[in-house]
Amino acid sequence: MSTDTLSAASARHQKPSKTTFTYGTAGFRTLGSLLDSTVFRVGVLASLRSAKLGGKTIGVMITASHNPPQDNGVKVVDPLGEMLPQTWEPYATQLANSDNFEDDVRDLVAGENIDVEQAGLVVVGMDTRETSPQLLRAAVDGIEVFGRAKSFGELTTPQLHYLVRSHNDPAFGEPSEDGYNKKTVGAVAEILRLWNIQDPLEITVDAANGVGAPKLHNLSRDPIKITVVNDSTHDKSVLNVECGADYVKTNQKLPANVRPRDRQLYSSFDGDADRVVFYYTDGSLFHLLDGDRIATLLASFIDKLLQQAKVQAKMGIIQTAYANGNSTKYVQETLQIPVDFTPTGVKHLHHKAQEYDIGVYFEANGHGTVLFSDNLIKSLKNKQPSSPEEERALKTLLLLTELINQTVGDSISDLFAVLLALRIQNKTCVDWGRDYIELPNKLFKVLVKDRFAFKTADAERRLVEPAGLQAKIDALVAAYTRGRSFVRASGTENAVRVYSEAASAADCAELGARVCQLLE
Ligand code: 16G
Numbered sequence: 001m002s003t004d005t006l007s008a009a010s011a012r013h014q015k016p017s018k019t020t021f022t023y024g025t026a027g028f029r030t031l032g033s034l035l036d037s038t039v040f041r042v043g044v045l046a047s048l049r050s051a052k053l054g055g056k057t058i059g060v061m062i063t064a065s066h067n068p069p070q071d072n073g074v075k076v077v078d079p080l081g082e083m084l085p086q087t088w089e090p091y092a093t094q095l096a097n098s099d100n101f102e103d104d105v106r107d108l109v110a111g112e113n114i115d116v117e118q119a120g121l122v123v124v125g126m127d128t129r130e131t132s133p134q135l136l137r138a139a140v141d142g143i144e145v146f147g148r149a150k151s152f153g154e155l156t157t158p159q160l161h162y163l164v165r166s167h168n169d170p171a172f173g174e175p176s177e178d179g180y181n182k183k184t185v186g187a188v189a190e191i192l193r194l195w196n197i198q199d200p201l202e203i204t205v206d207a208a209n210g211v212g213a214p215k216l217h218n219l220s221r222d223p224i225k226i227t228v229v230n231d232s233t234h235d236k237s238v239l240n241v242e243c244g245a246d247y248v249k250t251n252q253k254l255p256a257n258v259r260p261r262d263r264q265l266y267s268s269f270d271g272d273a274d275r276v277v278f279y280y281t282d283g284s285l286f287h288l289l290d291g292d293r294i295a296t297l298l299a300s301f302i303d304k305l306l307q308q309a310k311v312q313a314k315m316g317i318i319q320t321a322y323a324n325g326n327s328t329k330y331v332q333e334t335l336q337i338p339v340d341f342t343p344t345g346v347k348h349l350h351h352k353a354q355e356y357d358i359g360v361y362f363e364a365n366g367h368g369t370v371l372f373s374d375n376l377i378k379s380l381k382n383k384q385p386s387s388p389e390e391e392r393a394l395k396t397l398l399l400l401t402e403l404i405n406q407t408v409g410d411s412i413s414d415l416f417a418v419l420l421a422l423r424i425q426n427k428t429c430v431d432w433g434r435d436y437i438e439l440p441n442k443l444f445k446v447l448v449k450d451r452f453a454f455k456t457a458d459a460e461r462r463l464v465e466p467a468g469l470q471a472k473i474d475a476l477v478a479a480y481t482r483g484r485s486f487v488r489a490s491g492t493e494n495a496v497r498v499y500s501e502a503a504s505a506a507d508c509a510e511l512g513a514r515v516c517q518l519l520e
Pocket residue numbers: 025026065344345346347363365367489490491492493497
């Protein structure tokens with residue numbers, strides 16, 4: 001297309017002055033009212049990415065996940081459903097801030113040797129925020145300068161990832177929301193049938209008043225019975241407010257509108273349904289079952305199935321520094337599964353997980369999935385079972401590779417995988433909570449002058465800058481039994497995060513507060 005179109009289109013999306021945009025861990029994220037030009041420019045970038053890859057389908061998702069209602073965001077999804085590669089992140093940042101947008105687009109096209117005629121399809125989805133529809137139109141406007149746009153309207157983030165992948169890889173599933181639903185419900189129904197389970201899977205889900213709510217309603221059909229609370233997507237002011245996975249994990253308490261029966265399992269999604277956490281109450285006690293727990297539950301379930309199926313596979317669990325120390329200990333000592341650590345953010349965990357036949361990755365906040373390698377899937381398909389038990393385990397493993405979203409963490413499929421793992425193993429939520437006892441832990445947010453001054457190493461577990469600070473943290477930590485603390489700059493907020501953990505809650509709070517004081 002001509003540069004005329006680019007200049008005419010970009011004139012409709014003026015950049016606000018005095019705002020700097022950064023493509024970070026979760027794409028661009030800030031007040032929705034500031035994002036029109038950025039989203040338009042991301043649309044242009046996405047179609048150039050498609051052209052660079054010879055016309056492959058690319059995705060654009062408009063969401064700010066668990067952030068407050070007035071925020072919004074945008075991120076680009078690559079052909080197999082992965083995040084935009086890190087090498088392209090600086091292009092996104094540069095274009096978003098450019099005062100010579102057309103020149104910079106031309107430079108990018110020349111520098112990456114892109115034939116813009118090759119630009120193909122870009123699929124677009126959005127969450128339920130007030131600013132999302134107008135931002136979606138801005139994205140489409142940008143995409144159509146060079147390529148073609150197909151809008152799917154409201155979607156969960158993982159559904160958008162699924163759609164991108166299925167457009168490029170038809171074997172992955174039908175490229176429609178209905179295709180996603182069929183694949184998910186089909187796998188659940190088939191697993192229940194294999195294990196001769198008659199009762200439906202039942203649970204109450206807090207959908208954070210976000211897009212997960214209508215999507216769960218669409219899926220709730222035999223053999224799945226979901227009760228959804230916090231499903232007010234029409235009231236735009238209540239998204240993620242006193243509810244949702246982030247609220248429950250951060251505050252370690254029940255969300256609004258969940259009135260639990262004791263020792264029953266409940267669950268919370270975040271605003272775009274790519275995180276899930278579970279919990280139950282016992283008298284006055286609240287028990288959180290977070291991402292660390294999901295990882296251990298699914299890994300031990302899959303391990304059992306591998307044994308029954310008589311299949312050898314290399315399995316690993318990927319954690320971040322936020323994983324509870326006792327979860328790591330449980331995985332290494334009881335489950336005897338190797339653990340790797342990566343920095344926070346899906347792209348880091350996902351890549352590490354791909355090094356295994358079965359890579360289980362979850363952040364403590366509930367974002368994660370299980371990746372199965374192509375080789376493993378092939379050998380599961382080729383294996384001749386020698387007993388009905390072996391056959392059932394083999395089929396279950398193959399169905400889990402269909403159910404569990406292979407592109408990104410997905411609240412919906414993770415929810416079902418967890419419910420199946422519990423049901424098949426006859427495990428109650430109370431049993432699950434007893435697998436290991438969490439060390440008391442606490443998260444602090446500290447506002448500092450320059451968060452970029454905080455540089456980490458060793459999967460964010462140690463500070464290398466500012467010089468000398470890590471030695472002071474080490475000295476504090478040494479005074480507490482099972483003490484652990486780390487400091488890292490947030491990738492999504494203008495703040496520094498401090499995590500502390502210790503054998504007692506009082507020690508944990510004291511250690512965290514003392515580390516925070518070091519930052520003042
Ligand atoms: C983003 C990440 C999430 C991470 C969080 C940390 C993706 C898709 N999302 O939301 O995985 O836990 O950032 O936020 O990678 P922080 O850097 O502000 O602590």
